[in-house]
Amino acid sequence: MSYSQRLLERERATGRPVRVGVVGAGQMGSGLVAQINRVPGLFMSAVADIDVTRAERALAGAGCAQVTSTDDLTAAAAAIEAGGSVAVNSGLALTRLPVDVIVEVSGVPDVAAEVAYASLLAGKDTLLMTVEADVTVGLLLAAMANAGGAIYSVCRGDEPVECLKLIEYAQDIGLEVVVVGKGKNNPMRPTDTPDDVTEEALAKGMNPKMLCSFTDGTKTQVEMCALSNATGYPLDVPGMHGVPCSIDELATMLVPAADGGIVTHDGPVVEYVTGNVAPGVFVIAKSTNDVVTHELDYLHLGSGPYYSLYRPYHLASIEANLSIGEAVVDRRPSFQPTTWTSEVIAVAKSDLKAGLRIEGIGGHHVYGFAVPAEDARSQGALPVGLAAGCVLTRDIAAGETLGYADVVLDESRPIVAMRRLQDAMLANGALGGGRVG
The missing domain is CATH 3.40.50.720 (NAD(P)-binding Rossmann-like Domain)
Structure with missing residues (x-):
């Protein structure tokens, strides 16, 4: 019903x-x-x-x-x-x-x-x-x-949630998930600022900062990080591969390197690609049974043992x-983090001077880059979601990761207090759920 x-x-x-x-x-x-x-x-x-x-x-x-x-x-x-x-x-x-x-x-x-x-x-x-x-x-x-x-x-x-629904479908029909992700339908230009996309944004009826968060890659990094934390699936490499890939190439490119693909992890990973996959989402799944593989080939899903399950759209609001x-009705969430596997950290778009008050996501100063949460923690890296309003305490070079030690955080911001609490609870094991950083 x-x-x-x-x-x-x-x-x-x-x-x-x-x-x-x-x-x-x-x-x-x-x-x-x-x-x-x-x-x-x-x-x-x-x-x-x-x-x-x-x-x-x-x-x-x-x-x-x-x-x-x-x-x-x-x-x-x-x-x-x-x-x-x-x-x-x-x-x-x-x-x-x-x-x-x-x-x-x-x-x-x-x-x-x-x-x-x-x-x-x-x-x-x-x-x-x-x-x-x-x-x-x-x-x-x-x-x-x-x-x-x-x-x-x-x-x-949103793409992360629809990716999760494809994972659930693949698992429900007995397939082994190898890669899950989305197509990115904007260029990847990490140093973009709102000024660079103002004309395009106005033509599309968008806020330039919102469009900039797409073109500088932050939005994709955030979305796939959310998916990573909901599933416990890691990134194959920091920032993900983001290779050009067509729909027809998904099941041959996004497979283990031993089978001719680019995936190096043993186990499922999250990924994104550019090309005609956008605005869709996909799961690359493996059949581990010869009879099932024969049936899937017969049903024109592809040529096994790897298959792409592809949804060509996501409909946002x-x-x-x-x-x-x-x-x-069901009293259950569609999607929520169950682990803290990945983190999106703030990286400088250009040389930044001490004393600068940082603009947030989609602004002139930083873009988001997804890394393993344990790496972000060990480096003391600043989550991009906390960057807005921080004041730099030293000069930062273009391409350099911002750390907690490099900024003055406004501790009165509720999101900062919440993050402090989350970090403390993760550190003492009070927030469970598999991988933590």
């Missing part, structure tokens, strides 16, 4: 739909708000954005007829209880309103981490589309949720609501 049917059954049983709150009303958030309100059994009860007029527009675009814009949480709660929708200017406000699920779509790691933490403390199911927060403090958030009654998850529709169904 589909989630839509089961959500409708829940609505009939409880007398109301699932009330959803969304934090962030930019391009992705507005699309999500519109999509949620089209799903039977879900209702868009609240949208928060620092620019409350964007929240109002997102609700109007979703067809919400009764919209109240207010800073008075008592009035906002009453409007929601009466079946209306509210627009507010604070994501934290949603944690004190009568919504069942909060979906964070701000794209800002600091905001996402703080809202997720507060939401889980309030006992609300909490879903992230800001994967940058997950690769910074996601193991702590998952532990909080799993110790209580709430759900913490990264949303369906359009399918993110599937995670609401999984959380509310």
Whole structure:
């Protein structure tokens, strides 16, 4: 039975739909708000954005007829209880309103981490589309949720989650996963700044910093790091190979070196490729039974024993609501870290001078690069999700990794406090789940 049917059954049983709150009303958030309100059994009860007029527009675009814009949480709660929708200017406000699920779509790691933490403390199911927060403090958030009654998850529709669904499918039909990953549909130019992509961003209706986070490679490194931490699968090499590869070449290139491919690890790894694989995701799986191999060859899946299971798309906000169904109906997350296998560290895009206040992801100063978590820990490397607002204490050369010792961190930032706690709990074994850095 589909989630839509089961959500409708829940609505009939409880007398109301699932009330959803969304934090962030930019391009992705507005699309999500519109999509949620089209799903039977879900209702868009609240949208928060620092620019409350964007929240109002997102609700109007979703067809919400009764919209109240207010800073008075008592009035906002009453409007929601009466079946209306509210627009507010604070994501934290949603944690004190009568919504069942909060979906964070701000794209800002600091905001996402703080809202997720507060939401889980309030006992609300909490879903992230800001994967940058997950690769910074996601193991702590998952532990909080799993110790209580709430759900913490990264949303369906993003490549890491759809990769995990392909892994589950491959395993369910008895195949051995060798490589899992995504196609990258932007060039890889690590030294790009927002200035370099402004014209392209404006033509696409995007924020230049967001586009820069794609072209400088940070977004891909973050996504595959999240996948690594959810599965425990390591990177084959730091930063991954990122080779040009067509769909037809996946099952011959992304296989062990002993069989003519590029993979050096013994066991499954995460990877990305450039070429016509984007915007899809893939699993390279091996058949270990001659009879099954013969059947798969006969069924034109390829020429074994290695096969590519390929999904040619990911639909971002359009399918993110599937995670609401999984959380509310099945009481399970679509995707969350179970290990701390990989880390995305901050690397200088150019020569940086002492005293500089660092811009965050997609800015002028640093890009993200994925490495084994144990290497990042031993080097004292700075996670890219903490970089925004740090002040350099020494000159950093282009291409050099930033370390904790090289910056002054604002310890009042909730994401910094959360990361300190996560690191301490990892160090003393209080956060389990396989590999840790």
